[in-house]
Amino acid sequence: MMSDVTTAPTATRAPALAGRVKAAALLFVLFALLPPLASALNDPFYVLIGTRILAYAIAAMALDLILGYGALVSFGHAAYLGFGAYAVAILSSYGINDMVLQILGAMVVSALFALVTGAISLRTRGVYFIMITLAFGQMAFFFFISLSAYGGDDGYSLSQKSTVLGTDILHSDYGLYYMALGLLAALFLLCNRIVGSRFGRVFTGIRENATRMEAVGYSPFRYQLTAFVISGCITSVAGVILANQAQFVSPAFMSWHRSGELIVMVVLGGVGTLAGPIAGAAAALLLEEWLGVLTEHWPLLFGLFLVLMVLFSPRGITGVLEKYGIARGKE
């Protein structure tokens, strides 16, 4: 009797977890099929935009880790895209071209920035948290604007793509695309483990009711700060990919519009689902592409779409899919 009750949580839990992983696996398969499809259609442009989608998917998923599971709405997450991008630019100007080292550098800087700004921001709640993370994001933005050695607000062109452990697989657009896909899949599995871990349960519990968590012996701050740092580090990986894709870095990577776009991707895909924001990034960037062809006033149409989405499916794309029983990824 005891045993069948205790094994039940894994039984009730498993479908939710499997749903999230299944939805992500499906997305990854679709992503993997895109390059052959693009070359069959003789439209290699889709590989380029696909790479951008994968990069933003990493960033949106990282933001969802704290926004969805911790109710921490960071409005300054584009700063970490910038740290990733400038890690490529600055390190390569010193002859360090390997992506592994560039990602490492980006993560170190991001971790420090997240640690300091998170420690201050997490003393506030709600709207104040949003505003103070925005302020720190803008500080990073203006720092790189004034960094004249790397072009200031004109940006900085990269002379070469990163190498990966000495190989030049990123030199082909396909190589970079599949590298981005591999990183996205690996980071998704990482986030998925974190969410289901002891740490993840405490972090989610703090979202549910911080006072209750304090009353059983947890200090919310330590857990929130740790998650904030993890999220920042993962986001910076997206910046490294974007710099390699564009062969150019500029402070525009870290403007507050970009931070807003990341939030839109999370909301569009489904808050607190991890897989949802990946789809959200794809939907947002593809809509931007397609609507941009139709009219130069595309943001108006995009805004309309977003409003309708929030009104009719508050849980985003995930919500739509759940309604038709296709995916069940809710935590």
Next chain:
Amino acid sequence: MTTLSVRNLTKNFGALKVTDDVSLEVASGEIHAIIGPNGAGKTTLISQLSGQLPSDSGAVAIGGQDVTGLSMPERVKLGLARSFQITSILPGFTALENVAVAVQARSGSSFRFFAPVAQEEELNDAALAALKEAGLDDRAHVRASALSHGEHRRLELAIALATQPKVLLLDEPLAGVGGEDAEAFVARLKRFKGRFTMVLIEHDMEAVFALADRVSVLVYGRIIATGTPEAIRSDPQVRAAYLGEEEEEVA
């Protein structure tokens, strides 16, 4: 088991003295009830004892150790836990997860990022045991937001038990619970007697007189009397301030 000692505790909200020089000695294993009319400052006192609310002056000690300067999480780690008058749970978690996360706080590091916590038998078993003691094990896998009010009160108790308290502060555990449910709840609390020291705030006088070893009466933030339930019942000052008033209300 541990003693709870409160010395000259005060708390002011502006000009209002909510806790006015409260001193209290609760013996090891005792059930000490605090009664008083609405607005007497009972919940404020519990919040000060638990560390949720800082005190303006005075001292709190458990088992002779001063905890006045410690935060709520730190006090919980030392064995001073509270339950809430207004149900405070994790609504999106199942009942079992609500309790398991409390067990986890006392067993090993929570900075583990990879192993799936839902499969930790140790946590689930301990959580289920606490749910059983609170009489909620049959609802272990129901989302807390879907539980009834009476079940929330039991979940609140199970969570408090899971923190392995030495001193448990119960803030109106029977709030909104009536009839047979209330009787079962009182019987349950009675079984815990001797396992840990309890401070019980309760409006249900039947429950108070059935459980408490001693009773303190709080009126306008001051303790006006402390004694055995019999002594309190016959104390004229108490009757005037509280019990009489209550009887009039009932009548």
